[in-house]
Amino acid sequence: MQVHEVTRNAKRPANRVASGDAVTQVLKETIDADTDKGSASDRVAAAIVKDIRMGRLVPGQHLLEPELTGRLGISRGSLREALKHLAADGIVTLSRFRGAYISTLDRKAVYDLLDTLEPLARLAARKAAENNRSAKMSKELRNSAMRLEELQASGKRGDYLTERRYFYDLLIEMGGNGELARVIPLSRADLFRAQVETRQNEAQRRKHAEGYRLIAEAVTAGNVGDADRLMGEHFAGTRVTMDQLADEVFPAA
Amino acid sequence: MQVHEVTRNAKRPANRVASGDAVTQVLKETIDADTDKGSASDRVAAAIVKDIRMGRLVPGQHLLEPELTGRLGISRGSLREALKHLAADGIVTLSRFRGAYISTLDRKAVYDLLDTLEPLARLAARKAAENNRSAKMSKELRNSAMRLEELQASGKRGDYLTERRYFYDLLIEMGGNGELARVIPLSRADLFRAQVETRQNEAQRRKHAEGYRLIAEAVTAGNVGDADRLMGEHFAGTRVTMDQLADEVFPAA
DNA sequence: CCCGTCAATATCGTCGGACGATTTTATCTC
DNA sequence: GAGATAAAATCGTCCGACGATATTGACGGG
Numbered sequence: 001m002q003v004h005e006v007t008r009n010a011k012r013p014a015n016r017v018a019s020g021d022a023v024t025q026v027l028k029e030t031i032d033a034d035t036d037k038g039s040a041s042d043r044v045a046a047a048i049v050k051d052i053r054m055g056r057l058v059p060g061q062h063l064l065e066p067e068l069t070g071r072l073g074i075s076r077g078s079l080r081e082a083l084k085h086l087a088a089d090g091i092v093t094l095s096r097f098r099g100a101y102i103s104t105l106d107r108k109a110v111y112d113l114l115d116t117l118e119p120l121a122r123l124a125a126r127k128a129a130e131n132n133r134s135a136k137m138s139k140e141l142r143n144s145a146m147r148l149e150e151l152q153a154s155g156k157r158g159d160y161l162t163e164r165r166y167f168y169d170l171l172i173e174m175g176g177n178g179e180l181a182r183v184i185p186l187s188r189a190d191l192f193r194a195q196v197e198t199r200q201n202e203a204q205r206r207k208h209a210e211g212y213r214l215i216a217e218a219v220t221a222g223n224v225g226d227a228d229r230l231m232g233e234h235f236a237g238t239r240v241t242m243d244q245l246a247d248e249v250f251p252a253a
Numbered sequence: 254m255q256v257h258e259v260t261r262n263a264k265r266p267a268n269r270v271a272s273g274d275a276v277t278q279v280l281k282e283t284i285d286a287d288t289d290k291g292s293a294s295d296r297v298a299a300a301i302v303k304d305i306r307m308g309r310l311v312p313g314q315h316l317l318e319p320e321l322t323g324r325l326g327i328s329r330g331s332l333r334e335a336l337k338h339l340a341a342d343g344i345v346t347l348s349r350f351r352g353a354y355i356s357t358l359d360r361k362a363v364y365d366l367l368d369t370l371e372p373l374a375r376l377a378a379r380k381a382a383e384n385n386r387s388a389k390m391s392k393e394l395r396n397s398a399m400r401l402e403e404l405q406a407s408g409k410r411g412d413y414l415t416e417r418r419y420f421y422d423l424l425i426e427m428g429g430n431g432e433l434a435r436v437i438p439l440s441r442a443d444l445f446r447a448q449v450e451t452r453q454n455e456a457q458r459r460k461h462a463e464g465y466r467l468i469a470e471a472v473t474a475g476n477v478g479d480a481d482r483l484m485g486e487h488f489a490g491t492r493v494t495m496d497q498l499a500d501e502v503f504p505a506a
Numbered sequence: 507c508c509c510g511t512c513a514a515t516a517t518c519g520t521c522g523g524a525c526g527a528t529t530t531t532a533t534c535t536c
Numbered sequence: 537g538a539g540a541t542a543a544a545a546t547c548g549t550c551c552g553a554c555g556a557t558a559t560t561g562a563c564g565g566g
Binding site for chain 4: 327
């Protein structure tokens with residue numbers, strides 16, 4: 001399970017300039033600006049996932065409770081709820097007396113994730129195509145796919161991943177399946193993407209971004225079969241890319 | 254996310270006699286006997302899911318923090334972690350100042366759950382069939398399917414659901430996909446089953462139990478295609494059963 | 507007798523401090 | 537320099553407290 005940022009009411013990612021501030025303030029800002037509602041632990045969990053996307057937290061990184069409570073201005077109890085939540089989603093790994101670490105995905109974990117995520121993503125695409133009644137959301141989905149191609153070209157990796165998350169949130173919201181929104185491991189996919197994103201070459205990245213545009217077109221055209229098939233091809237392409245990446249990208253867990 | 258009872262190392266359900274004790278002791282016993290490891294919040298969450306399977310907690314039921322901490326002998330903090338976890342998995346619904354309730358699934362939620370669960374269950378069946386190397390686990394899976402038919406006939410609903418959960422845990426463990434174990438909403442399926450189980454007629458129940466035997470045979474024979482197809486037919490049968498059930502089984506959420 | 511108003515109660519979300527258990531690190535001795 | 541010992545760090549759990557809000561019950565008027 002992933003961090004349950006409210007998937008309904010998917011929120012357009014803010015186009016914030018990345019001020020290279022002291023890390024001490026970064027998480028705090030993230031919370032105040034973007035995840036301003038929900039319980040304290042939900043806000044913290046969402047902020048940590050976002051910081052993974054933005055590259056401010058990297059796989060393997062050590063998270064200390066005293067430090068985080070200090071930075072985020074919350075109590076240990078609330079922080080522990082957030083970490084427990086993230087651990088259940090496989091975003092962080094908790095080890096007693098030693099602290100929490102941002103999880104690292106080895107090669108098998110990545111293929112397992114892709115195998116599990118694919119049927120859910122295809123379901124999301126089918127449901128969205130079949131259920132899409134809102135012209136506004138259709139337009140927003142196409143816009144998001146367009147922004148993805150722009151962000152890919154501009155090299156803003158963190159913003160690209162945040163926009164990608166928004167794209168999936170939109171797709172799921174359009175499909176109207178609340179269970180899918182709860183189950184689909186988008187946050188773990190964020191972790192996966194953050195880990196491999198910088199290791200891909202230009203062609204791989206471009207193809208990845210193009211996939212979203214094709215999917216958006218099929219979905220907004222109400223073409224259920226194409227939406228499903230294109231999402232499948234998108235995953236097939238991702239697997240090919242993974243096959244091409246060196247082993248060092250996937251440290252031993 | 255569902256309650257992450259350690260799915261690896263799936264534990265055979267104890268054939269405990271249901272002593273109709275004071276409810277005050279029931280949860281406590283459940284914890285001590287069956288969920289004896291892991292953190293306090295994990296034990297509590299697992300115990301609550303189990304009590305839902307056993308019919309000791311019913312959908313819509315009100316859970317009060319002071320009462321539960323008293324019964325279970327844990328602090329409020331640990332209980333809150335457990336409730337938060339269960340809420341993320343859609344097992345309980347938290348509403349501020351009003352308490353926690355066992356979630357109730359309306360008709361749409363049930364169909365959404367089935368749509369989401371089906372591709373994951375089929376993936377589990379395929380992976381188990383394709384990956385099954387342990388003769389011991391194959392035997393255990395067939396035994397579990399056999400016990401399911403016995404328990405169905407004997408009318409022990411709670412034990413049937415617990416065995417069913419064990420069957421799925423086995424299947425997933427055999428498949429060896431750790432991501433699937435994390436994502437598949439088995440606890441929510443438990444909630445769904447507990448809600449509808451008593452409303453099904455004999456024929457519906459018998460067919461349901463038979464499905465597991467067929468699946469177990471295909472899986473242990475290493476027949477990937479059949480395993481996938483049979484799981485799909487199993488879900489198709491479940492949908493037919495749901496279509497036949499009266500609306501009153503699915504209260505307004 | 508019914509209904510609206512208002513106070514008392516119940517309940518959650520969060521906080522801060524405390525303790526034991528265990529790992530990690532630093533210090534000291536040889 | 538290596539090993540043993542002590543100190544520090546860190547998590548898991550518990551307890552008590554406070555504010556905020558919903559629920560409940562009492563009270564009085566119509």
